[in-house]
Amino acid sequence: ANNTVKTAASSHTQGHDPRRGVGTAAMNRAILDHLHFTMARLPALASRNDWYMALSHAVRDRMLDDWLASLHHFRNKELKVVSYLSAEFLLGPHLGNNLINTGMWDAARDAVESLGLRLEDLLRQEEEPGLGNGGLGRLAACYLDSLATLRIPSIGYGIRYEFGIFDQLIRDGWQVETADKWLKFGNPWEICRSEIAYEVKMGGHTEYHHDADGRLAIVWLPVKVIKGVAYDTPIAGYRSRITGLLRLWKSEAVESFNFQAFNAGEYYHAVDEKVVSESITKVLYPNDEPGVGKLLRLAQQYFFVSCSLQDMIRVHLLRSPRLEEFDQTFAVQMNDTHPSLAVAELMRLLVDEHGLGWDAAWKVTRSTLAYTNHTLLPEALEKWPLQLFANLLPRHLEIVYEINRRFLDEVSRAYPGDQARLARMSLIEETGGKFVRMANLASVGSHAINGVAHLHTELLKETVLADFYQMTPEKFCNVTNGVTPRRWVLLSNPGLAWLISESIGEEWVTAPEKLRELECFASDPSFLSAWRGVKDANKRALAAAILERTGVAVDPESLFDIQVKRIHEYKRQHLNLLHILTLYHRIKRDPGAQIPPRTFIFGGKAAPGYFMAKLIIKLINSVAEVVNADPEVAGRLKVVFFPDFNVTNGQLIYPAADLSEQISTSGKEASGTGNMKFSLNGALTIGTLDGANVEIREEVGEENFFLFGLNATEVQALKKSGYHPGRFYEEDWELREAIDAVRSGLFSHGDAGLFQPLVDHLLYDDEYLALADYRSYLECQERVSTAFRQRELWSVKSVLNVARMGKFSSDRSIREYCEKIWKVPIRPPFPH
Ligand code: CR1
Known part of the structure; x- marks a missing residue:
């Protein structure tokens, strides 16, 4: 993985101006100077943070010429x-992104290595x-x-x-909040x-x-x-x-x-x-919706x-x-x-x-x-x-x-x-x-x-x-929202960035419509195998982080099925859980069931005062405890809650996904942007017709997107006609089996009361129609499983997803804001 990082970043380091002292030797000197003059440390006594600070100051110095020139525009x-x-x-984190965007990555890496350190370690130091x-x-x-x-x-x-x-x-199994003292070691x-x-x-x-x-x-x-x-x-x-x-x-x-x-x-x-x-x-x-009267x-x-x-x-x-x-x-x-x-x-x-x-x-x-x-x-x-x-x-x-x-x-x-x-x-x-x-x-x-x-x-x-x-x-x-391909591909998925640039050149970074040129590689077996190689390496890296942070060993060969985002009922992490519980029961009932091994990965924070969201986290962890320890499903199902989902962890997680869960009740997720990050990194999406999912599906093609569930109009109609979740429970025995397992205390050491509020909520209210969409979701997940068994075809779909995601670059969004709203002219691209 170390090697990939090096090669990938190298191809994106041209174009810097030698006058600004970004050569390796100049960087080496600058780091040592900052260690001395800014941090007041001798190299022999410097901590990792001292080195991180010294490097960051050296990088910031080199951003100043452009910055001062840019500030001048405000007067024009x-x-x-x-x-x-x-x-x-x-x-x-700033450091890695600034190195990528300014083209100083190689010089910084080499300078840091010449000082006997590793850039990776210093990058990890940043809060x-x-x-x-x-x-x-x-x-x-x-x-x-x-x-x-x-x-x-x-x-x-x-x-x-x-x-x-x-x-x-x-x-x-419960979320505990601790203060984020991000400034404690200083902010360079x-x-x-x-x-x-x-x-x-x-x-x-x-x-x-x-x-x-x-x-x-x-x-x-x-x-x-x-x-x-x-x-x-x-x-x-x-x-x-x-x-x-x-x-x-x-x-x-x-x-x-x-x-x-x-x-x-x-x-x-x-x-x-x-x-x-x-x-x-x-x-x-820490709320994604306002509390009244603060x-x-x-x-x-x-x-x-x-x-x-x-x-x-x-x-x-x-x-x-x-x-x-x-x-x-x-x-x-x-x-x-x-x-x-x-x-x-x-x-x-x-x-x-x-x-x-x-x-x-x-x-x-x-x-x-x-x-x-x-x-x-x-x-x-x-x-x-x-x-x-x-x-x-x-x-x-x-x-x-x-x-x-x-x-x-x-x-x-x-x-x-x-x-x-x-x-x-x-x-x-x-x-x-x-x-x-x-x-x-x-x-x-x-x-x-x-x-x-x-x-x-x-x-x-x-x-x-x-x-x-x-x-x-x-x-x-x-x-429509967009995400930056700099942080979300170039920085976080250097292996993929390198493979893409090797195949179609580097322009996609600022002209992502160029990604379309990848389409013709989707029929090239050696390209597809390299593509899989990148994904596998990313999955191994995530597996290692999961082991380190949760103690759970997951199999990088299994399907990585990931839902990371804030925990909220409308996003329906509990619908995902109902699927997991059903698979669990199916395998236990029929050990010969043809179900490809899956690793379910969740991540996300709950607002500290949002009881139901916190209970959902507890349930994910409780299901994980039971499923991961059950020898009857060993090697077939694993469930992980990755703690403290944030940008840093996202950079590790998005590139490692096979399947992206975008399963909100249709009409509730305004856009979503995680959906874009996953797909841009080669995951296929299982999702409802909600937010930007609709447009993602339009772009990547319906055959490369796993669609399920009610659409926004049907959701409104069902609500209007009077929705009775209990009926779905009565009429679908597998759904009943899943819910009954939760209410039986199976996942709470016999404490049947623990998840009662969640179960009651689902059976008697279910504002977000999880039960109404359950069967459709399950059937769709079966299509996912079938598709995943045909690895070659899956890879083709993965390539086509990336190739067709150009629309979702935030550059396109910003151009639209400029034209439609700000009336700001688009300036011609900077000649590299
Ligand atoms: C929406 O829930 C959207 C982002 C960015 C969120 C999400 O669907 O992608 O905004 N809204 O537009 C939000 O946080 C306070 O509202």
Whole structure:
């Protein structure tokens, strides 16, 4: 495996500029210099982390020329800057990615080896910045990669959480959360810009005064002012000589000491202020859907939105004094509703602080902002209790009311007498408690609204945003998600990258439509055997990691059937379990059953307060314990829960999959992006017609995709007609057998009560129709098993999947955002 890494990376190292000192000797010198001057260590005493830090600093130094040149673009009046506002950026480790994208891999590896170390070991030293929960945050990170690669001036704005997404441990089969202290050994990739800092007001009340000219002046008198300090991280484009900017805000006290309190002798009280201020950016909320009424979360959202907009206005004023032209300088994308306070904050900054009239401010606000929706789950639509909102943001509430007053006037004019519609579209919900509806605020304040896959956008138009679609259909468009082939193939699957580049050249990395050229290799037996060789090596590497982390030995020859993603009922990890239980029973009943050996691998975190998701993790581990120890299925079935699924582990897992599980209830998964990562790495998909699965199947061909289950229309129809999961249980004896095994205590050392809540949920509610789709899923899995026995044919399908996945590069998504939403010209590719 070591050798593959070397060769694969080597083919992607041309094109660097020798002036920047990226030769091996220069790197060697630079590492030693940083060890000495930055880490203050002698080589003989240096820890692995010291070496990692020294190497990372040497690499960062070499990114600075491009970075400084790129930052210059922000001043160029001709270039519009894309500003991506996101509460989450799930970046994954920087070092390997930066080496790949800048073309310094070989030099770094050789330099490190000349110092008696191994690059692999130093790469493993990095604590990944887990500043996101799942797909939404990882999408933001893929988009930063593509923006830089496509040479589009861009800034990602977000929050520098001191603690990112928790680390997951498994104890006695249960998830246990531990704090993610990712900064404990220092972060060599960020640069603190102490002088780029803004004040953010919170709480208090507003007062109205008439100034000397008789004009109304609105003054917001806050109870608290917090300072946001910029921390900048360079984002290397792939060989583009452009380095994008990720600017994350850390909260601090405006004054570290409250001198009044200090003088009065209350030393501890004086420091309190600092503690409270710093708590704003302390920790990422680990939920993939919002919990209602968390004041600190609203404060986080406001804090980063305000810092970011103040920063953009500063940059704009360097170009032009006219804030009416702000939309010429920036295109601002709101990644879900988390940054949707931008609508009210930009209005406040323009009207209250910079003296624009309301109408001019509204025009520029709308034409600057755009909103991406990432979920249809009604419980995931953000809304803030009105009182809480009023207490933290009194001025913003006034602005929201004014936006709403004018907006509802428009609605009434368009739909006279339609009170129900007014109530639905209002920015304020008034049925049973008052709330501010953030999706409505985002929709009203944006010139463009997009969903993240074709089906999702259509459903958005029909359901959650139907009223907005009817009133302003021209605002709506779709941009199907994508993932970066740099991190997700080149870096994480060097063997496959090498084989592809050997066959069709390297252009696919930035022009993935070129992958189509692989189609003609799908009939070449020696190519197919090399293809299998790569997959087998990846499976062996994953098997070794599984053994190390879980103690379970798995057979790399078996079918690796993998489901990794957040644990959620709509994603239906429990449906996967029902299949496993059925296979288990079939083999026990009939030891001669023709079932090719399978290894079921799960991974994913559950929100700490989501009981049912945590119980599903416990059930996976409990089934694993029984199945893995049963001699009657030995060598035929294995079940593994891979702990702490994150970007680093994903890079090991996606390339090793034979089968990708994308089995959400149709209509519930907005897009999915793991589905793309698997398929791009040669896994075949078993999936429903949900999210981007629909488009993946269209691209790869229906004969290369295992489809099952109800579609979104059928799901809606079944629900409407009254769904009775108990009937499916009664009528399908194998389903009954599987569920009865769980409720019997077989997997809980006889404790029949342990999984009762899950069983009851399935039998009496089953919101996500697992029982309705069970039989179809099982039959589809049989087709998978049959197909897997014909290894040659399976490999052909695997090649065709990769060959036809070009559409799902995040470069294509970013180009679409540029054309449809941001109105930013696509620049010609950088000549390598
Ligand atoms: C969706 O659930 C999608 C990502 C990125 C998630 C997933 O299907 O791929 O967004 N949504 O678009 C989400 O996290 C808060 O909503």
